[in-house]
Amino acid sequence: MSKTVIENAYIAPVVGDEIPNGYLVIDNGRIESLGAGPAPTVVGAQRLNAAGCLVTPGLVNTHHHLYQWATQGLYQDSTLFEWLTGLYRTWARMDADVVYGAATAGLGWLALTGCTTSSDHHYIFPKGRGDLFDAEIRAASEVGLRFHPCRGSMDRGQADGGLPPDEVVETRDEILAHTAEVIDKYHDPSFDSMLRVAVAPCSPFSVSEGLMIDAASLARTKGVRLHTHLAETLDEEEHCIEQMGCTPVEYMEKLGWLGDDVWFAHAVHLHDSDIRRFADTGTGSAHCPSSNARLGAGIARVVDLLAAGAPVGLGVDGAASSELTSMAGEMRQAMLFQRAVKGPTALTARQALEMGTLGGARNLGRQNEIGSLEPGKLADIAIWRVDGFRAAVEDPVCALVFGPTPPLARLLVGGRTVVENDELRTLPHDMVGQAGVLARKRLLQQESR
DSSP: OOOEEEEEEEEOOSSSOOEEEEEEEEETTEEEEEEESSOOOOTTOEEEEOTTEEEEEOEEEOOOOGGGGGGTTOSTTOOHHHHHHHHHHHHTTOOHHHHHHHHHHHHHHHHHTTEEEEEEEEOOOOTTSOOHHHHHHHHHHHHTOEEEEEEEEOOOOGGGTOSSOGGGOOOHHHHHHHHHHHHHHHOOOSTTOSBOOEEEEOOTTTSOHHHHHHHHHHHHHHTOEEEEEESOSHHHHHHHHHHHSSOHHHHHHHTTOOSTTEEEEEOOSOOHHHHHHHHHHTOEEEEOHHHHHHTTOOOOOHHHHHHHTOOEEEOOOOTTSSTTOOHHHHHHHHHHHHHHHHOTTSSOHHHHHHIIIIIHHHHTTOTTTSSSOOTTSBOOEEEEEOOGGGGGSSOHHHHHHHSSOOOEEEEEETTEEEEETTEESSSOHHHHHHHHHHHHHHHHHHHHO
């Protein structure tokens, strides 16, 4: 891989001082150097003139459900539980082709909004409908993003007091066997890995206590991370108190699910004691402001979590509860929601950028590899156009976070171009969007049979 020099840029490395006019040198997929002033002469290097641009680390999405791209726009005015019960039986009819098309569109959209690394939480595995886990991994490889698929699961259907219909749950033995299989087959722990697997039972109201315990044991034996939904709504807290006799975070602690190898999605309804436990144990959370607002779930206590020292990243959540949400747009939503509750100094643009980059990297256990622009780290880089109309905002980071998502001049993953001038370069741009349309048509046609 040849060297690349990015020059004449405003650089916001997240760690260290910002560079109003500087350069960045990439060699063999990693950042070799960065600094102020004219770029050095590098023989044979590709040179990218980033005048009028802001250079940041690529954004890191730490919670998603890619298959939901095929069911956007449904149940528009429902609570979380109403929305889930309305959609479970539709999702139960998905097959590998639906997942591949939805994941291709969803990951392509993430790339176009500045994301270089994404997780995905897939927890419904209908029998006889192909290899759904492999389908989304193929999509990620073709789009060109680093991918952290989380093997989700549900073993507690309505017959056992859970929320999902019994037709969409699996047995504990099936879940654990397949989870171990996909870890062995796909998980790559190397520094520049494009693919890592996590273990991710769905939620306290859809998973048995035994599966939660066994899943944690499996993950720690295999050396992979743990993920689940937690404390998303007040209904969930009431459900946990009624059925488990404790709050959601107390339940997780009882099951051994707090630690620096764990990150939770949402964590909206936390008590002061919960925040202290997250900080003390290094437990992370994925803040999904748009989805939480769409479903009326509430606003997570992000400012309090950050003040306590707990890791916090961002997630767009599934597209069915967060239609066409921009990864960059979630930085804006996170900042504005905290200010709406706690005032205009609650969360700054730079704190929001850190959540969308290094905070997400911490959730995924990759803070030494991605999430900031530092020599030796992977060259996962977003180059945003902040000239033209946006040049009236003197501070480029303000232009990125406070306003609508800027045009993306270039998105690099390991130094490789994935997006150029707001168009995908790894796959035909129009085909990627159409893949999501076809996935929706296929799913709804199967539903009507």
